[in-house]
Amino acid sequence: MRLRNNKDAKGIITASEYVINNPKDYKGKWNTVFNNNNKLYIEIGCGKGDFIIANAINHPENNYIAIEKYDTVLMYAVKKIDKNIPNLRFIRMDALEINEVFDKEVDLIYLNFSDPWPKERHAKRRLTHERFLKLYDDIFKSNKTIFMKTDNIHLFEFSIESLSDYGYKLKNISLDLINSDIKENFMTEYEKKFSEMGTRINRLEAYKD
Numbered sequence: 001m002r003l004r005n006n007k008d009a010k011g012i013i014t015a016s017e018y019v020i021n022n023p024k025d026y027k028g029k030w031n032t033v034f035n036n037n038n039k040l041y042i043e044i045g046c047g048k049g050d051f052i053i054a055n056a057i058n059h060p061e062n063n064y065i066a067i068e069k070y071d072t073v074l075m076y077a078v079k080k081i082d083k084n085i086p087n088l089r090f091i092r093m094d095a096l097e098i099n100e101v102f103d104k105e106v107d108l109i110y111l112n113f114s115d116p117w118p119k120e121r122h123a124k125r126r127l128t129h130e131r132f133l134k135l136y137d138d139i140f141k142s143n144k145t146i147f148m149k150t151d152n153i154h155l156f157e158f159s160i161e162s163l164s165d166y167g168y169k170l171k172n173i174s175l176d177l178i179n180s181d182i183k184e185n186f187m188t189e190y191e192k193k194f195s196e197m198g199t200r201i202n203r204l205e206a207y208k209d
């Protein structure tokens with residue numbers, strides 16, 4: 001999601017109590033940010049934040065951190081928060097640096113409508129490419145869990161192969177999320193847009209010891 005650069009974005013996110021501006025300082029000790037040892041769920045590429053905000057509000061028993069590459073996009077997410085959500089934080093960073101920020105403390109990664117990077121020469125940029133799966137290995141607490149949603153069938157097929165080749169076991173695969181028996185589903189901005197257009201949404205859960 002590239003939006004026209006907003007000159008106020010950096011200032012707004014830097015000033016937000018929900019944005020951690022020095023995330024590398026918390027590597028291995030994110031529990032100190034939340035003052036508890038609850039489970040830590042992260043979303044990579046959160047866009048404008050609907051999904052992670054809804055999760056955090058509905059699940060106060062977990063901690064949530066959303067990562068987004070662009071200031072302007074993250075500014076829109078932060079601006080949506082209109083009440084106290086103590087179990088939610090945001091980080092503005094590229095996921096390529098993720099293992100400089102977390103160390104064996106993440107319980108689950110959400111990848112929602114990740115950029116598909118359709119050209120083969122860009123495959124390494126896909127968030128389910130082996131290059132990223134290797135980085136994720138270092139940040140998971142013990143068992144590795146990735147939940148993914150996408151409208152893009154090519155990215156979905158690529159991810160099924162990439163995750164399986166890497167040793168993940170896939171469960172609850174759906175090619176039509178809205179008509180599946182998944183009970184709780186918080187929609188992202190992209191998901192709302194595509195669902196309104198009648199596009200089917202693909203979803204999977206991936207697990208590795």
Ligand SMILES: C[S@@+](CC[C@H](N)C(=O)[O-])C[C@H]1O[C@@H](n2cnc3c(N)ncnc32)[C@H](O)[C@@H]1O
Pocket residue numbers: 001002044045046047048067068069070073093094095096112113114115188189190191
């Ligand atoms: C297609 S948008 C989807 C946004 C949101 N998840 C949704 O479903 O509405 C993908 C988002 O991931 C972000 N993103 C892509 N690559 C990233 C990376 N390497 N690190 C962090 N964020 C990334 C983009 O800036 C963009 O906001």
